[in-house]
Amino acid sequence: MLAAMITAPGATELEVRDDVEAIGFGPGTVRVAIRATSLCHSDLSGMNGTIPAPMPLVLGHEGAGEVLEVGEGVTHVRPGDRVIVNWRPSCGECAWCVRGQGQLCQSGNAAMMTPAFRSGGQDFFRFMGAGTFAQEVVLNAGFASPVPDGVSYDAAALIGCGVTTGVDAVFNTAGVRPGETVAVIGCGGVGISAILGAKAAGASHVVAVDPVAARREWALSFGATAAVAPEALADAAAEATGGLGFDHVIEAVGRPATFRSAYDATRRGGNVVLVGVGGAKDDFPISMWELSAGEKRVLPSFYGGDTVTRTYARIAELVRTGRLDLERLITHRLPLTGINEALGLMRSGEALRIALTV
Template sequence: MKAAVLKQIGDEELDVRADAATTPPGPDEVRVRIRAAGICHSDVSAMNGGLPALAPGVMGHEGAGEVVDVGDHVTDLAPGDRVVLSFVPPCGRCAYCLGGQPNLCEVHTVAAFTSPRFEVDGEPAFGFGGCGAFAEEVVVPAVGANRIDPDVPFEIGALVGCGVLTGVGAVLNTAELKPGSTVVVVGCGGVGISVIQGARLAGAAQIVAVDPVTDKHEAAKRFGATHTTTPDGLAEVSQEVTGGRGFDCAFEVVGLAGTIRSAYDAVRRGGDVVIVGAGGPEQKVEFTAQELFINEKRILPSFYGSSDPRRDTARMLDLWRAGRLDLEGMISRRLPLDDINDGLAVLRKSAGSVVRQIVTFD
């Protein structure tokens, strides 16, 4: 089968090859034929070493497809079922799962770094995020394949698998944003657009989108932003929107020390700073003990939107069906797997007109 393989960390291009294969599904695993996969900035970060990944490995973690085979112990999925992949499958038994934080479950995440589920040129290879969605087929834990209704397009399901759960979840689950809040969103890529949609869903009164790429501002407004600005203009917009008091809540969706600090500075005393961006270990943010104490701003990291994919996948699709989440509008471009490197290059350029690119396998 065909797959896009990262030969070594630091490579800027993937090797699209036809000699890849999956391992047979184990007792609690399923094999899924991928029909659509989103290109996420986390894929780029993993390729350059900013996020943990193993090489050789098949990249891609935002995918949807149909089950083609199930392990002996799998009873709730069957061949032909449509599913959305989750890169953090909850085991349902650990302290995190039982404590209501299944997005922090480590059981299958650790297994993804110890159990290769691909073979490339006869050698074992890993799937990024335990998935490897830039392949025609994947083998994943059954709990990492969430069933969706047969009429949900695969590309819509793929978006929900990562970007939408991460962005909308950060608003509804992590921040628990209150209606009427003033919000600033720093970073207007695919996840940032999902945050903007989440803020609109939650009833935010004002949503300010911040991005240095002005071509992204139009898209931000289309999905719910009331104001847009570059970082240099944020203070002026804050004065206009909040009277200089600061925003009730800031969402940082970049993962850089500078943008995290600017998000903190943009929030009022007692407000919330939600860190959504996946930053590397070299990004160190400095705060004084005094400002943390005096300002009482809450810093809330949001991993995978604090989501339970078993619950929130269906939740996002219900909002989509109701016309309250625009998922079709987020798809800026469709491309075949053979063109994956072009899609990654577009993402690195931060092209303003591109919200999300989808790899299709039809």
């Protein structure tokens, strides 16, 4: 079967092989045929080492598919079921799960360190325990979450990462209420999803911030009330908030400079929501005096800030009832063999979400 992989960190392109075998099926696992997968910025982070991962590695973590076979002890899905690949499963029993913070559960970590593919006599790992850039994958049971009726495979794949991260950073972490003001810095797939969430939450002003003109146009088409380049953020904040600052600023880039901009654009007592994934050596450029004097709340948001299956269900219902049209997020469709072209489109900012045909 086909799969896209790297053998060492720092690779700028993926190698697509056609001799790959999915391995490891047995008790407590699910064999899934991937029907839809998409390229997420976190895959780039896995390639360059920002997100640590064992090597060699099959990339991909935003996907959905059909259950082909279930191992002994698996009861929540059956062959033929449609599932989202959930790269952050919750066990339901640990200290985080019993506190309602299943997104912080560590039960899935072992899957990231377990080989799941074989090619040319060499074993390969699954990125984030998923490895969706393959025609088929064997998952630990918790990584397969049922998809409700009325949600397409393409939409389900997007729910699997970027949409959940962006939409529920607004609902769960920020707690945006009707009439409040929101700015979103970084208008890739996660940032646009945050804009969708802010619109659905009833925000009065949603200002999108991105250096790429095409992304600003996308932001407006998805519900932003204004879209500006980074250098115009201060003027946009003055216009939208009367100089007070935004109630909530969502930072969806993961860089110290954009975090600084987010902090400056937030009103006293407001929320700075950090969604972007930065590097281990990227420090906050904020002093302790500023933190105490402004009483601005810095809120990291990991995968939507809630137990993932709960957020999946909420977003799936918004999709099913027509309140979220996720397939509009897909600007390009390519075969898995075109993965390196897709990487170029994402790096250049030309693509919002890229669907890969597996």
